[in-house]
Amino acid sequence: MAYLKRSRRSVKRSHLCRCSSLVLALFLFSSCVMVLFFLIIVLPDANFKINGSLSLKQMRFRKRLEVDSLGLLGEEMIKMLGTDLPFTVFIPSEQAFEEILKMQANGSDNKQTASEREAVLSRVLGFSAVPQHLLSVEMSSGQELPLYSISGFRLDVTKVSTGMLLVNNVRSKLVDLRRGKVIVHLINGVIMDAEFEQAVKPVDEGD
Template sequence: MKSRCNSLRCLKMRRIRSKDPIVIVAVFVSVSCFLVLILSVFRLPDVSFSSNGSMTSIKVKKVNKFPDKSGIIGKFGSMMIEMLPVDLSFTVFVPSEMAFERDLRLRVNDSLVGEKANDTYAILTRVLSFSVVPWKILSESVPYNEETTCDSLSGFKLYVSKDVDGMLVVNRVRSQRVDIRKGEMVIYVMDGVIMEAEFEQSVRPNDDEDED
């Protein structure tokens, strides 16, 4: 009887030992997946939500550098692009340098100096939330004379169409350059600032101040 019990005990021990490598591999895979998930979360923009559950603004981290050697995108546009992870698919509708000055009165030589720099960065972050779609939109994929609807990062509705010359029109703002590639991103330079009406009212330049 004793010998039989010993045999059963040995058999159980062998089974437990045979499972050890499987358990170790399973734990290793689980830990690896968890680490990848954590790293991915830290690379994504932080999105804040309003009380009704809609996305209202994003907090972004600089994770890439975008030197605009050609000058096509401009300083403010480059700052916006630097806020996004270069290895994720985004479509960015960046206002041109002239559009920033005309529509928001942002000037490189003035708006990035002293205390104005923080206000300018906050405006760029808000504009970014209206101007970025979290997937690629290539101009060739947009049909002529048809309107496509999509949501920006903030949940703001974007209405995208294409003119006969191949330029995209987003919420009545026409593009100047299309399909600029940066990593996984597709960038469009726009002849205007895409933004919701409430935000537009809050940043609208005072005509009286301009006359002074």
């Protein structure tokens, strides 16, 4: 009888151990599932900051805009530069082209000939294209960098607290876009020297 009692107690302990192991395994499995759910579903939608600049949501939204964000004139400048060399270029926004250079992508209300239009874009490219890579995510907030364009024009670039770039006091609209090996920053203005600025200014404004 004593032997049977000991056997029963042993069986009970063994059964309890197996139950405990099963509960522990289920707990670990559910924990792993929750972690995977967080990493795959929740984390990408969180508004975490990357390098103190853009959030994940902003970066995904910016990626969707890359296809047509430069506009036709901006893409024309990139075509002139080519995309097979490591350049950084500060492209004017469509609004900047229209308001400052009086240029429109469709050519409406524009008295420029095709050759004149190409000459203006070429000059702007000379001021705004830099023969090296510059990514805003690789700069710290408040950092300043002096750069020189392919025409020798000096560009003073600063990263502001919002993660955008300020180049010669012209603020960027979108940063770190890609066209092949070229890094593109879309800016709310036009990079140019005083002489060219005077040359493209309308007659009534220059008087």
